[in-house]
Amino acid sequence: MEIIRNFPCLSILLAMFSAIISSALKGAGARRLNTFVVTAVGVLSACTLYFTHVTGKSYVYVMGHFPAPLGNEIRFGTLEAGMALFFCVIMLFSLNGGREKIRLEIDPGKENLYYIMVDLLLSSLLALVYTNDLFTAYVFVEINTIAACGLIMIMESGRAIEAATRYMIMSLLGSGLFLIGLCMLYDMTGHLLMSNVQESVRQIAAEGSYMIPLLVTIALMVVGLAIKSALFPFHAWLPDAYGYSTVSSAAMLSSLVSKGYIFLLIKIIYRVIGFDIFVQSRIINVLFVFGLAGMIMGSTSAIRENDIRRMISYSSVAQIGYIYMGFGLGTTAGMVASVFHILAHAATKSLLFVSGVGLTDVADDNKQFIELTGAAYRNVCAGLAFTVGALSMVGIPLFSGFISKLLFSQAAVQSNLKMLPALIVLAISTVLNTIYFMKTVIRIYTPIKSGYPSVFAKDHPLYALTLLCFVALNIVLGMCSQPIADWITQGLSVFA
Amino acid sequence: MSRARKQSDYEKTFAFRFFRWMGGEKDAFVGNMEMRPQKEYVEEEETIQERMRDRQQAMEEVYDSGHNKELRFFNILYRCFSIVFCVAVVALLIITVSYLPSVGREDKPTNNIVSDTYISEGLTDTGAVNIVTGMILSYRAFDTFGETNVLFIATCCVMIMLMVDEDKIRENKESNDRGFEPKNDAILQVAARLLVPVVFLFGIYIILNGHLSPGGGFSGGAMIGAGMILYVAAFGFDKMEKFFNEKVYKCVKVTALICYGCIVTYYFLTGANGLPCRIPLGEPGTILSGGITLPINIFVGSEVACTMYAFYALFRRGGL
Numbered sequence: 001m002e003i004i005r006n007f008p009c010l011s012i013l014l015a016m017f018s019a020i021i022s023s024a025l026k027g028a029g030a031r032r033l034n035t036f037v038v039t040a041v042g043v044l045s046a047c048t049l050y051f052t053h054v055t056g057k058s059y060v061y062v063m064g065h066f067p068a069p070l071g072n073e074i075r076f077g078t079l080e081a082g083m084a085l086f087f088c089v090i091m092l093f094s095l096n097g098g099r100e101k102i103r104l105e106i107d108p109g110k111e112n113l114y115y116i117m118v119d120l121l122l123s124s125l126l127a128l129v130y131t132n133d134l135f136t137a138y139v140f141v142e143i144n145t146i147a148a149c150g151l152i153m154i155m156e157s158g159r160a161i162e163a164a165t166r167y168m169i170m171s172l173l174g175s176g177l178f179l180i181g182l183c184m185l186y187d188m189t190g191h192l193l194m195s196n197v198q199e200s201v202r203q204i205a206a207e208g209s210y211m212i213p214l215l216v217t218i219a220l221m222v223v224g225l226a227i228k229s230a231l232f233p234f235h236a237w238l239p240d241a242y243g244y245s246t247v248s249s250a251a252m253l254s255s256l257v258s259k260g261y262i263f264l265l266i267k268i269i270y271r272v273i274g275f276d277i278f279v280q281s282r283i284i285n286v287l288f289v290f291g292l293a294g295m296i297m298g299s300t301s302a303i304r305e306n307d308i309r310r311m312i313s314y315s316s317v318a319q320i321g322y323i324y325m326g327f328g329l330g331t332t333a334g335m336v337a338s339v340f341h342i343l344a345h346a347a348t349k350s351l352l353f354v355s356g357v358g359l360t361d362v363a364d365d366n367k368q369f370i371e372l373t374g375a376a377y378r379n380v381c382a383g384l385a386f387t388v389g390a391l392s393m394v395g396i397p398l399f400s401g402f403i404s405k406l407l408f409s410q411a412a413v414q415s416n417l418k419m420l421p422a423l424i425v426l427a428i429s430t431v432l433n434t435i436y437f438m439k440t441v442i443r444i445y446t447p448i449k450s451g452y453p454s455v456f457a458k459d460h461p462l463y464a465l466t467l468l469c470f471v472a473l474n475i476v477l478g479m480c481s482q483p484i485a486d487w488i489t490q491g492l493s494v495f496a
Numbered sequence: 497m498s499r500a501r502k503q504s505d506y507e508k509t510f511a512f513r514f515f516r517w518m519g520g521e522k523d524a525f526v527g528n529m530e531m532r533p534q535k536e537y538v539e540e541e542e543t544i545q546e547r548m549r550d551r552q553q554a555m556e557e558v559y560d561s562g563h564n565k566e567l568r569f570f571n572i573l574y575r576c577f578s579i580v581f582c583v584a585v586v587a588l589l590i591i592t593v594s595y596l597p598s599v600g601r602e603d604k605p606t607n608n609i610v611s612d613t614y615i616s617e618g619l620t621d622t623g624a625v626n627i628v629t630g631m632i633l634s635y636r637a638f639d640t641f642g643e644t645n646v647l648f649i650a651t652c653c654v655m656i657m658l659m660v661d662e663d664k665i666r667e668n669k670e671s672n673d674r675g676f677e678p679k680n681d682a683i684l685q686v687a688a689r690l691l692v693p694v695v696f697l698f699g700i701y702i703i704l705n706g707h708l709s710p711g712g713g714f715s716g717g718a719m720i721g722a723g724m725i726l727y728v729a730a731f732g733f734d735k736m737e738k739f740f741n742e743k744v745y746k747c748v749k750v751t752a753l754i755c756y757g758c759i760v761t762y763y764f765l766t767g768a769n770g771l772p773c774r775i776p777l778g779e780p781g782t783i784l785s786g787g788i789t790l791p792i793n794i795f796v797g798s799e800v801a802c803t804m805y806a807f808y809a810l811f812r813r814g815g816l
Contacts, residue, residue: 006765013761016645020753023652024746063638065767066621069610072638109661116652120645127642139642143649150653161657180589187596190605200605216592 004051007044008076008130009061011084015041015123019116027111034115035092038122042088049081053487058494060132068132068193075132075194079339079491083129083263089473090255090346091122097354097466098248105246106154117150121252125260134182134272135192137264141178145171145228148257151249152241163240170227170237177224184217185272194271205277218273218283225265226287229258231324232294235317239305242313247357250309254316254353255346262323262342266335269327270496279330288328288418292425294321299432303439307367308360311436312352315393318429319345325422326408329415332492337407339488344392344400344477351470352389358382358463359444362455369443376444378454383444385467390437392474395430400477405430407485623777624707624786633712633789641760644796647803648753654807660814681730688730695723703797707786713796720797721804728805733813740805742816749802756795759788 018037022030052059058077062068095102095118106114120143127140148171153164186192188210189200204210227234242250269278278284298317305311319341326338362378363371376383392399405426412422457464477484506512516522559567597604614631624630632640703716728736759775766773778785809816 006768009764009768010761013757013764016641017754017757019645020648020750020757023648024750062768063764064634065763065773066635070613071635071767107661110656110659113652113656116649120649123645133639135636136639136642139639139646142646143642146646146649146653150649150656153653154656156656184592184596186606188605190608191610210595210597212595213592216588 001051004047005059005061007048008074008081008084008126009063011041011044012074012123012126012130014044015119015126019119019123022112022116022119025112027108027115030112030115034095034118037119038088038092038095041122041126042085042092045081045085045088048076049078049085052076052078052081056490056494069191069196072136073132073193074127074130076130077491077494078487079495080129082487082491084126086343086346087125087129087256087260088122090350091118091252093466093469093473094248094251094255094350094354096462097350097470098246098251098357099462100460101247101357107156110154113150114154117147117154118252121147121151121257125256128260128264131267132194132271133192134185134194134197137267138175138179138182141175141228141261141264144257144260145175148253151253152245154249155244155246157244159240159244163237163244166237167241170234174224174227174234177220177227179224181217181220181224184213184220188213188217194267197272198274201273201277205274215281215283218278218281221268222265222283222287225261225268226290226324229261229265230317230320231287232290232297232317232321235294235298235320238317239301239310239313242316242353243307243310247353250313251350251353254313255350258316258320259342259346262320265327266339267495270492275332275496284328284330287324288330288422291321291323291325291328292421294318295325295425295429296321296432299429299436303432303436305436306369308356308369308372308440309353309367311440312349312356315352315433315436316345316349318433319349319393322404322408322429325425326411329411329418329422331411331414332489333407333411333414335492336485336488337404337411339492340407340481340485341404343484344404347400347470347473347477348389348392351385351467351474352393354463354470355382355385355389355467358455358467359386362452364452369440372440372444373446374444374448374450375452377447378450378452381457381464381467382455385471386444387441388471388474390441392478394434394437398475398478400474400481403478403481403485619780622787622789623780624789625780626707626709626712628710629706629712629789629793630786633792634787637760637763637788637792640792640796641756644753644756644799647799648749651803651806651810654810658810658814684730688726692723692727692730695726696720699723699797699801703793704783704790706793706797707789708781708783713793714800716793717797717800718804720801721808724801724805725808728808733809745802745806745816748798752795752798752802756792756799759792759795763788 014037018033022033025033056078058075060068060073060075063072063074065071067073102111102114124140124144124147128137128144131137131140145168149164149168152167153161182192185197185201188204189197191197191200201214204214230238242254245253269275295318298314298319298321302311302314302318305314323338323341323345326334326341328334358379359372359375359382360367362375362382366372376386388399392401395401395405409423409426412419412426415422556562614627614635618627618630619625622630622634624634699716699719701716702711702719703713706712706716724736724740763773765771773787775787777787780786784790806816
């Protein structure tokens, strides 16, 4: 059993090794290696999850011969291990769902470069999930940013390169703010290791010295990560980046990259600043307001959109708003709801992207709604899967979206001042969600005679299987919500 | 005036050419070097007009700039806001910095046990006389491995953008100018012939002495990369490919990164499980010392040199 302690470190290094080896391989070899590594890392994470679940504790793993605060270390409990497992599952599904598109849209000579980006993205996500050191977190934020840019511009079309440039500028701004915040925090505390920083921050807060720099530091770090995860006023890069990249990239960007940053933010809230100090600072109200604004503005933009991919992208803005609204409530219940929504949104949004591409394929790659009329009859499994995703996003019971909305409203009720705005906006946002998702579902199920050919599941077995897995994952999240919520609560309790 | 040599013999010597050049009788480069005055670039009237028309059309039809009040309002607002925002952020940061602990004070929070231990125990722990290298490669080995991977992924990203298929280059050789080398430049070639070996040697010296004196894999590798860029700028890609082509590049890069990865994996696993690290620390100050610092410096150096050269080659002709 003790050997399982090595698994988180090994899984990070395994992902890095696979990227290095892929650069010497051709496309097909890199693809097989990538599938193997994502699966292997998933298995390792599952073992870690089992181990930490049985012991119910959080473990520190020294990276090297020098214990902290001198050297680097990583730390893992149930929440981290479960997140890593979930990220691997979503990554595997997203890649399998878009496999045919990758083959079609990417220059065959550059296919191995795509898988290098995916491998390093996986390693950076794992490192962000497991790290216990702020500077290590920054290094892997850099890798994550560059990998995400590569995933967008691999299409080599003008729009994709423009989207990648825009993403890079915004994302680097976020990294820069995060780095400035990190430097200030180091100047005040003299440590980079999260637990030592927290000790010093508690001391600073108790003494009342350096209160202004501490507030600015929290603000800079939070804003930096909010830009990178596309919270409402900073979301301008998002629709292009998700809309014009290849479908696997879009699914991974929306469900993994932004979630990795949000998980880092949770880590900073709990492990660096301390939950109570973070709640006392007024930044939490700013997050609450922007979260609410995002929930409404994202949905209104999605309603006005006439391109299915961009509509799904704008819906992400609204869902990210939900997550930040949960942070803004400032209670543990709100945090649990947010973490659950990270899972629910990741599972649903990648499902929507992958099934959406099946619908546009039977409309000759047209993404306009008018061309999609009746598309669900021409590609039955994509239509069904899209409907499931849409119902889940709207919040119909049985699917994951319902549970996260339920958890959010339960958390909102416990809060005095924030209950009314949170509930009202939740209701409005649900109605808006319904408008644009049901509009699409009705559109694809409107029978019409068209010249486009039909596509059958037996011709694309991998694609159909992936959609089935996605739907199953969604229903599992929706039906077995209690054990998952218990796991999140337990994970958060040993997280700090 | 008596002469030891005949006039015709004397004319062959270096001294004769040198004094002739000093006296200004003959320029050594005339006839040996291509010298053509650069033609001034003149744009044709038609292309100018076409560009103007396109721009006009875009402004009128796409943005409808004559009547689009929203756009004009947005442009003004955008400029005002960007100025206000920049000034506000700069002011905020300056104010915050004034509240931070002042530089150089003894009780500054950063002067804590961590830096003290690095200074007092660094030599015995890592075996490296250069504390900085010892710190980044032994104490914080994971960060540095990540940082090396940042370089690796950056090269891959540039490859996605700029790499051109060999077949495509051959297909339309006429229309693309990537293959054209600059004409032989005598001054550059002479300078490169003298400088490149020195640069290479100095780079190698810095890498190998990284654990003893200031420097290390990153700086030494950058130097070797600069030497390679100088060589290829002077002598062209044909000569470069005789000893450094895509195959060699891949070999060096993959070997360096994998060896580096193996060393850190071994180091992490032994460290975390309480096993001793079998790599000897050696006698401090000698060249074969420093435990894992010396091999890691060599691998980082080769990776950085490859990265530097790859950037140059990719930007110049879209391939290695």
